[in-house]
Amino acid sequence: MAKKKKKASKKGRKADRTRISGKQTYEVAYVARKFRVSAAVVRAAIKKVGSMRAKVYAELEKGA
Numbered sequence: 001m002a003k004k005k006k007k008a009s010k011k012g013r014k015a016d017r018t019r020i021s022g023k024q025t026y027e028v029a030y031v032a033r034k035f036r037v038s039a040a041v042v043r044a045a046i047k048k049v050g051s052m053r054a055k056v057y058a059e060l061e062k063g064a
Contacts, residue, residue, distance in 0.1 A: 019051040035060045 020027050022043050032039045037060060045063070049055040 018053055020046060020053050020056055021051065022046045031056065031060070037063075 020031060020042075022028060025039075028039045028042050031042045035042075035057075041063075042056070042060070045056050045059040049059045
């Protein structure tokens, strides 16, 4: 007897809250508002330290 495949949710896979996607406008906008910087500054921080939320936040705090 074959196993049934798990049904995918409508929204796809679970979001990874530990990372920031530089391609997702709303995520970049949220961080930009939080630190009162531009989206370009947030994207530059992501490019410099990677997409881990804690590292990006630390970089933005250091720069402020």
